[in-house]
Amino acid sequence: MAKQYDEGMLSDMLPIYYSRHFPQSLFCRWLSCGNYPQPLANRELSFTLADDVYLRYLSISNQKELQTLFQKKCPHKLDIGPVYNIKPSIGRHDAIVLARELVFDIDLTDYDEIRTCCQEANVCDKCWRFMVIACEVINTALKEDFGFQNILWVFSGRRGIHCWVSDHDARTLDSPGRTAVADYLCLITGGDNQNKKVNLVGDNLHSSIRRSINIIDKYFNIIVQEQEFFSTKEGLSKLLRVIPDETLRKQTEETLDKLAPSSLERWEAFIQIYNQFCKHNNVRKIKYLIEEIKIQYCYPRLDVHVTKGFNHLLKSPFSIHPKTGKVSVVFKPENINSMKLDSVPTIHTLLDDSAKENTQHEANMRTAIKSFQEVVFLLEKTEALRRKTETSISLDF
Ligand SMILES: [Zn+2]
Structure with missing residues (x-):
């Protein structure tokens, strides 16, 4: 019999989860984006601690520092911010934002007007179908209309999905550019x-x-x-x-x-x-x-403010949703149709060998990490190629 999830247990479970299950190395590589335009250290992370203390402008230079920070602070919520011109922990409010993934946030609460099966925080496989459509529509538009290819899809942990576009042109897009993309994709x-x-x-x-x-x-x-x-x-x-x-x-x-x-x-x-x-x-x-x-x-109901903002903080992939205990798993857009909410790994089943769902959740966690790995590898390849082209162009002149 699986134990009920208890938010009060998070402080005990999270250090184990962060060391054993969180894909730290891939996470750092994904956030680095080929160390361009700035190294990993200039990226802002933000933590929300057990007592709701909110820490902003944190940063790490490598996986070792991430692991240390995880063990020291044990964040209950982990958010990702933009890349600054200087290390955000030093520059604080004076830092200038240089890059940020183009992000999309789609949440089922924005469908309350039309969905009839659930309302507010509730979600079931019936209303999940709205997310299936949203993912396919947005993913196809990003690829076919904008030519983006480094796209990461993440389950938000409760009732929605996030999309991160890491192509260089998307990361360095200015505010008017982001507004134009959001308006283009917003029909409602x-x-x-x-x-x-x-x-x-x-x-x-x-x-x-x-x-x-x-x-x-x-x-x-x-x-x-x-x-x-x-x-x-x-x-x-x-x-x-x-x-x-x-x-x-x-x-x-x-x-x-x-x-x-x-x-x-x-x-x-x-x-x-x-x-x-x-x-x-x-x-x-x-x-x-x-x-x-x-x-x-x-049609997808986007939270356009998230897309338009250059420095909006967004929940990290593979973080734990404190209310549900669910992992914000990465998924392939072509697989969202077969994704079942019950099969999303939770921190308590991953940590409990005797839980009924343990084997299935562990397998689904491995699939999620593999999907993440594919996106990270493609991003590094694209970025290396872009830098090479850039160098050869500048040598030509
Ligand atoms: Zn529902």
């Missing part, structure tokens, strides 16, 4: 009192939006059933509020109201009504209504 706008949050315009849809809709389409019918978007009175009226044309809205309401409360049947009926309506009416205003609804219900 407006606060709680705005019903229709997506507005697509133009004669043709941008290829990246079309591609995102194709990704959503792979999951849309499943998610419509799992979330029962349109099966309740409230769900139905939410859909109706998104329809800007009054005639179409009335027709939809009359028909769908009479149907059995099957979310998928109602959605399919709505598409038929919409198509009939478009045959006989001027449809400029609602040309992309179906696409807009799919985006509103399934």
